[in-house]
Amino acid sequence: MSRLVVLAGPTAVGKGTVVRALRVSRPDIWVSVSATTRSPRPGEVDGEHYFFVSDDEFDRMVAAGELLEWASVHGDRRYGTPRGPVEERLAQGTPCLLEIDLQGARQVKASMPDALFVFLAPPSWEELVRRLVGRGTETEAERERRLATARDELAAVEEFDETVVNDDLDRAVAAVAHLVEHAR
Structure with missing residues (x-):
């Protein structure tokens, strides 16, 4: 049986970028797919990017204990990690990675x-601010909220077993891959 690896960090640290690069360089590492109650964005595929479910289905999954973790995001959208696929892959000995937020971790x-x-x-901190501002996807108020949250998230580093600094994408991907591979 493999050991689950959970990757978390503050907003704009590059979790998604690291995981996308990891999927390309290490297709043998399985990355979980979250369930969400939000609608698909253009180009998103059900079961590949997310499992798109209704509010009623999400409620059923929560009540049945089918989610390892879940959270409400932006008030009306919920996201969660289905337990079944994770447990199946771990039992098969497949290296498994969850990319989630601090609350989920x-x-x-x-x-x-x-x-x-x-x-x-x-x-x-300055680089984190630069990355968040550079995305250009949030309003000023949203950026300030995310940066306040990031300060709290950074303070949680001691809750984790390992830390990978995302100062170079290739180095960060290699470090995460190494940790997943040796977590067995």
């Missing part, structure tokens, strides 16, 4: 304390 830690928890950190 804490929930997984409560239900799967033997997982390896990896914190993806920015090289500096």
